[in-house]
Amino acid sequence: MARAYSPTLLGYVLLGLLNQLPRSGYDVRRELESTPMGHFSSSPGSIYPALQQLKKNGLVDSEVIHRSRLKPREVFHLTEKGKKALGAWLHKRLAVSDLRDNLAELMLRFRFMEGIASDQETLRFLQDFRRKAKTYASILKSQTRTQAESSHHFALSLQREISMIQMHIEWADHAMTAFEASKTDRL
Amino acid sequence: MARAYSPTLLGYVLLGLLNQLPRSGYDVRRELESTPMGHFSSSPGSIYPALQQLKKNGLVDSEVIHRSRLKPREVFHLTEKGKKALGAWLHKRLAVSDLRDNLAELMLRFRFMEGIASDQETLRFLQDFRRKAKTYASILKSQTRTQAESSHHFALSLQREISMIQMHIEWADHAMTAFEASKTDRL
């Protein structure tokens, strides 16, 4: 039995982009060039195989569009399975360790929620994010008390980490009030 | 002709740790477990091959220390070549794009400066860091003006990025005054 396929982070980025709008590999490359998503390369050697991988596993499908003169474009779009996979990724519950290890991924998830997650769902994400950040911040602060004396550089690094998390808590607050406001607008 | 070997980021982390203090692979693993350096795994399959790689290229050397009962330890230390490589990494000039793509690496560099870079050199690093951060911040702000209207989520993501950089500028200020103070202390 072939073991369960699960997209890579790059795969989810592609799903997110194709969910916004069906695109060719070339379109995706240009999008990644103009607004970088994480640190992924926009080179053909990255994008085309990744799209084929998604297609092979049934998360996207494609139509080849022939034009009079130009080379035909292969335009990819999400399948039902692809939409489910993207949705599952976006709604996955956060772990505290994600704040340390996968912050960039969490932010990508936030960005790709646009258009497919309701304001309610986005708010839930931000609330969860804020709670986990609070927890992580208190862990870091307890480390300050126990380890900080040992090394100046280390203490400054810890301080930076704490400021980072603090800033993200404030950002989440800001984002949440923005979403609360937009919710009220529609009443 | 074999083309020039240059350590990977994990390689530099190992050089930094071994520069602080000669260690065995096992020691390194425990260090990575207790205080994570970037997102590297502390698993044997990561550490032992990486150390062998560094040894093969002459950046570290090792002595095998035999003890009465316990398994012998292979303790690694930097060679002259290794010290040079580490120094070159630490003093490499920053690019503005590093603020976006390699922030974690910059912070590792800062941490490993302890003990081998002078306060002057560390200050220069922080000054450079601050300048590049300022530049990057202004680039991001100009993006806000041109693209922000398009998407709410995207605007919030941009806002977060700007707050991040802003926070790092303040952190650099804080760190610099700390180093200025310690310099004055020694007069």
Place this chain on the structure above:
DNA sequence: AAAAACATGTAAGCTGTTACATGATTGG
């Protein structure tokens, strides 16, 4: 006439991960 944009792919290789494998010693 040349350069840039359009459009897609393959091949080789590096880095690192997980899982597997082994075995002695020490502490509870």
Place this chain on the structure above:
DNA sequence: CCAATCATGTAACAGCTTACATGTTTTT
């Protein structure tokens, strides 16, 4: 006696990157 700690490695693989490869069309 069982678990944890000490200690080192290999093998298979995933995932991505760079460099190579190809050809048309539009813009300068």
